[in-house]
Amino acid sequence: MPTASNGSVSLYYEADGDGETVVFLGDVGYGAWQWGWQHGGLSGPFETLVTDLRGAGRSDAPAGPYAVDDLTADAQAVLEAHGARRVHVVGAGLGGMVALELARLSSRPRSLTLLGTAAAGADLSLDPLFGAPDDPDTLESSLAAALSREFVDANPDVVEQIVEWRAAEDATRDAWEAQAAAVEAFDISDRLYEIDCPALVVHGSDDAVWPVERGRRLAEGLPRGSFVELDAGHLVGIEQSRAVNDRLFGHVESA
Template identity: 80%
Template sequence: MPTASNGSVSLYYEADGDPDRETVVLLGEAGYGAWQWGWQHAGLTGPFETLVTDLRGAGRSDAPAGPYAVDDLVADVQAVLEAHGRRRVHVVGAGLGGMVALELARVSSRPRSLALLGTAPVGSDLTLDPLFGDPSDPDALETSLGAAFSRDFLDAHPDVVEQVVDWRAAEDATPEAWAAQAAAVEAFDVSDRFYEVDVPALVVHGRDDAVWPVAYGRRLADELPRGEFVGLDGGHLIGIERSRGVNDRLFGFLGA
């Protein structure tokens, strides 16, 4: 099991595909384990090397006492990239992971490009609680998926819902670690520093996102110097709900 260390914090990561290909790093939403990237991992590995890492607090990474800051998570990602020997990478981030991607691009030259799924330039107005489910409570995990997916998706894919609940029970953050990650979202604000993120940026957002409103995605694309917006019908976890459409757009963007 490969791990990297940022001080005393051990960080799990997993790389798949040809190491001679360009690397795509996948950074996830608050509270969720690496399960959330199964759909993009399957679609991108091969043409690219994919690197999935659990943010501190979730999955197989350590969960030190919080609160966390986006700066902490950026330092964690830098440690993972150093351990894996990658200098320049494409970064795909969802929710909190998108905030980490933005800050990584602002403070370093590592990102070749950014793809931001359901994220926002500022977190103080967001209420993330509907997305949280205690991993020890399967009913709470299933109920909280009502904030992550559209009603149409939930009704059409009960098998996916059942599998996601199982994955969440195994990998998601505890209540304490969730609160520590949510604090990083709440404190984040890049709204007066858009100009410092001067890499190509694809912003993909679910039009029916009930927690991270689509207006935030539109603002990101409008304000980033090289931003492009794509709206898709669906909820917050648009990379799962509309995986084919998201993957097609990622291929077109990253390939360019």
């Protein structure tokens, strides 16, 4: 099992495929399962590198609260351990904030793809997304805040599989709150001009937790930002996986 270390924190990651590296940084509380819809679409022509943020999955969960600075340093440690110098970064929610800060502070990112995220996290009500890993009922019911009702009703088998993955990989309440604190404290609204790599912002029009207007403002504030709105809830990469993968592939390939 490959791991990297940031001080005393052990961070899990896995890589697959060849070519330029695409690294995936996940959302509050979720394990690496959330990238299953993108991983298979890019592995082969690209190397995909998936890591669990501290607090979730197979990475350590030190006491919180966490800050985006901590998670950015974690991402740097993973990239150093893997030997990846220049990468394309895909981030969702909290992971999108980490991607933004990584691009602001370093020259590693060739491109950014940002799913359901924002330049600032104040006043977001993230709590509906939490489901206790040892409580299958809350794992399923909390998906109502992450996925549209139409998707949930049409895909019961997918929902059942997601619940199983969440039970195995998602953050406990304490670790979830530590990650959520990083979102609440983050704000680079007035520093987006410092990020000069091409950035694709993708947002679900029915996102009940991260309002679509925040994604639109993020794209407008980035010097090389573009915005795509898709008919989906917060987990747009799952609901609209084909549309997201097509745009992601084209964005990475052209960067």
